[in-house]
Amino acid sequence: MTYLAKFRVWRGDDKGGDLADYKVDVNEGEVVLDIIHRLQATQSGDLAVRWNCKAGKCGSCSAEINGRPRLLCMTRMSTFTEEETITVTPMRAFPVIRDLVTDVSFNYRKAREVPSFAPPANLKPGEYRMQQVDVERSQEFRKCIECFLCQNTCHVVRDHEENKQAFSGPRFLMRIAELDMHPLDTADRQHQAQDEHGLGMCNITKCCTEVCPEHIKITDNALIPMKERVVDRKYDPLVWLGSKIGRRS
Amino acid sequence: MSRIEADRPVKPVKGQTGVRSPGRANIAARTLRTDKWWFQSALTFTLLSLWVLYATARTVSQRAYFVEKYHYLSPFSSPCVTASCNPAARDFGTWFPHFPPFLPYALIVLPFLLGFRLTCYYYRKAYYRAFWSSPPACAVAEPHTTYSGETRFPLIVQNAHRYFFYFAMLISLINTYDLIRAFRGGNGGFGIGLGTIIMLINVVLLWAYTLSCHSCRHAIGGRLKHFSAHPVRYKAWTFVTKLNTRHMQLAWSTLASLTITDAYIALVSGGVFSDLRIIH
Known part of the structure; x- marks a missing residue:
């Protein structure tokens, strides 16, 4: 079961940036990191995101989803409604390097x-x-x-x-x-x-x-x-x- | 500002600190949370304020605090040790002359009870969030330009929580004594009424709240480095740890049980209805 989700992803670096709007396919069973990867693959090849294990054990993909500090790989898309706009930003306590990647x-x-x-x-x-x-x-x-x-x-x-x-x-x-x-x-x-x-x-x-x-x-x-x-x-x-x-x- | 410079000490400038600091992701909103993040704080603010108003009104009223027939003494007026108290309520003697109006009869213990709750680790979280917005909710920018936490006066006094805990234990003993006295029938012998049951629930909850305190958990065994060398204290620590996981629920339950106990005694004492008797 696929639907088209509305995403807002922060794009920029330490000199400035803004939230960019995307519409992207979501399949059953996916997590937010899957969607970020799909954005990279299909619409925004230069989107920076730090990730590694995709199993909630490496601690790399920390970010903020709808303003809440979360792991991208452990946040299921099924926790959001299909109508909801999902906002993804880098962690806001640390200096940003680029897009979703911060300097920790x-x-x-x-x-x-x-x-x-x-x-x-x-x-x-x-x-x-x-x-x-x-x-x-x-x-x-x-x-x-x-x-x-x-x-x-x-x-x-x-x-x-x-x-x-x-x-x-x-x-x-x-x-x-x-x-x-x-x-x-x-x-x-x-x-x-x-x-x-x-x-x-x-x-x-x-x-x-x-x-x-x-x-x-x-x-x-x-x-x-x-x-x-x-x-x-x-x-x-x-x-x-x-x-x-x-x-x- | 470069990334390496980012966490050097800088003088905070209103509107340019915290999540709006130079170098961090440039997002104007104080939070992007879409849930009702304000609800928890608003609820806490409302309930705590209502409780403080009720408790203040009842303690300063000096009225309807005692049902002599069944020896129901309100926890808000116990121990009653002033000459203004009903003589039958003065089980611990008369320590003070008549109190002027508005002076709570339980003046001798109220500062300690208040101190115990104010320095409680759970209530600190609750009122820092609800009354001081520090922070208003997780990942929601607080309005203050500077922050020193509990490092300075007056908040450094929070470190005295364990002393308030010791006094709270003594006060729980007094509440237990009041409960034992409330097992009294109308003829002066043994009896149980709805008031006794309410007081019993209140005392059980008060003990559970007091014993689940983080300072109690520390004193009973948490301070040890070597549990295996102290098996009895380890067992006690394990028990208190289980209670401690319910500290928040107990904190709220005791506010409710104190209010219900006091209100029931006030209503019976004021003649609004008579006590429902189970035995005598």
């Missing part, structure tokens, strides 16, 4: 700023066996495909370009939480999270969780627990007192 190097820079796993210095490879209950919290965070939709939708940087230096975004605060919850990690992640990665700027409005294609509970399981751990270290006098008299770690 902000995220790679923030990733490098997170110190890696720091086990005790005297621990030899193979000396430690982890139990399932100790790894399952961080296993959830390891599902991240780094599509950066959470970074894109987070209003702290999306709506405030000037915050990009001070705030690492939900994806990398989740990475810090993952490391902090690791039984063997010895680094001071709490102070890092608050002082160097801007955890205090997060006001837990949960948009990162809403857009995550892997359904990771970023806010409830990473950001809020990390905020509570920061409170332990920085704002809770009872925990501070407990640590001084040797009753709390």
Whole structure:
């Protein structure tokens, strides 16, 4: 069953651009990325789009569909009516390179700023066996495909370009939480999270969780627990007192 | 501006920051969302405002807060420890002289209850979105030129949520005591009425909301790095985690149950109808 869909796709680069109108065939079972590929093949050979696996696992085809941050390959055309005009734009939190392709190097820079796993210095490879209950919290965070939709939708940087230096975004605060919850990690992640990665700027409005294609509970399981751990270290006098008299770690 | 320069700190200029920053895709609309993105915030704004108005009106009215015959005490006036309270409602004694008009009888706990809800991680999301448009909805540009989150006063006080949680636990104990007292018949012995059932539902929901708190989840076991070394706390954490996934629903349910409990007691106390008795 084929129908002619109305699409508006943002075309342009960092100097300017606009939404361009297209009419394009849609077949049963297709996703938005299929339609973008058909546009490339039939009407607009120079349309730039970043994609790779087409299976929701590489995190390449992040964009905004009708204003909502989504993966192009995981958005079924059957979720729209045939009369609807579907608008596709690049992610609006990052500088655009061309058409639907953005420069996400902000995220790679923030990733490098997170110190890696720091086990005790005297621990030899193979000396430690982890139990399932100790790894399952961080296993959830390891599902991240780094599509950066959470970074894109987070209003702290999306709506405030000037915050990009001070705030690492939900994806990398989740990475810090993952490391902090690791039984063997010895680094001071709490102070890092608050002082160097801007955890205090997060006001837990949960948009990162809403857009995550892997359904990771970023806010409830990473950001809020990390905020509570920061409170332990920085704002809770009872925990501070407990640590001084040797009753709390 | 080149791509590499894009995330250098820049002084925000109204109309040229956020999604309209130089270098980003040039789209004038604050959002291209086609769904009713404003509905959730509008609903939250309306319901929370109505609840605050109701709770304020009822707490300052100093009226119809107690049904002496069955010992139904409204949660909005508990504990009643001022000389202005009905003597039968003063189970915890008389700590204060007569209150002037408009001063809530439960003044001693209301700041803590208010603080617990205001600093609650769920309510923060709700009112940041609905009352402060920060953001109004996901992927909808907020109207503010600058943003510092919870890094400065007053919002840095949100970090005190765990202390409000400790007080909320104590207040839940008081509510539980009020419930036990409400199992009273008209002759002074044991009895159950519709008011008792409503108070029971309210107290169960209040406990569930309080225990599902993110600070409780952290204190009970979330702060640990090594679950396998603390199996009992891990079990407790698992239980609280299950409750925690319902924190939003419990937050709203308790607002409803508090309102219904108070309204029922007010109506019975005011003589609008009599309590439906199940036992005595």
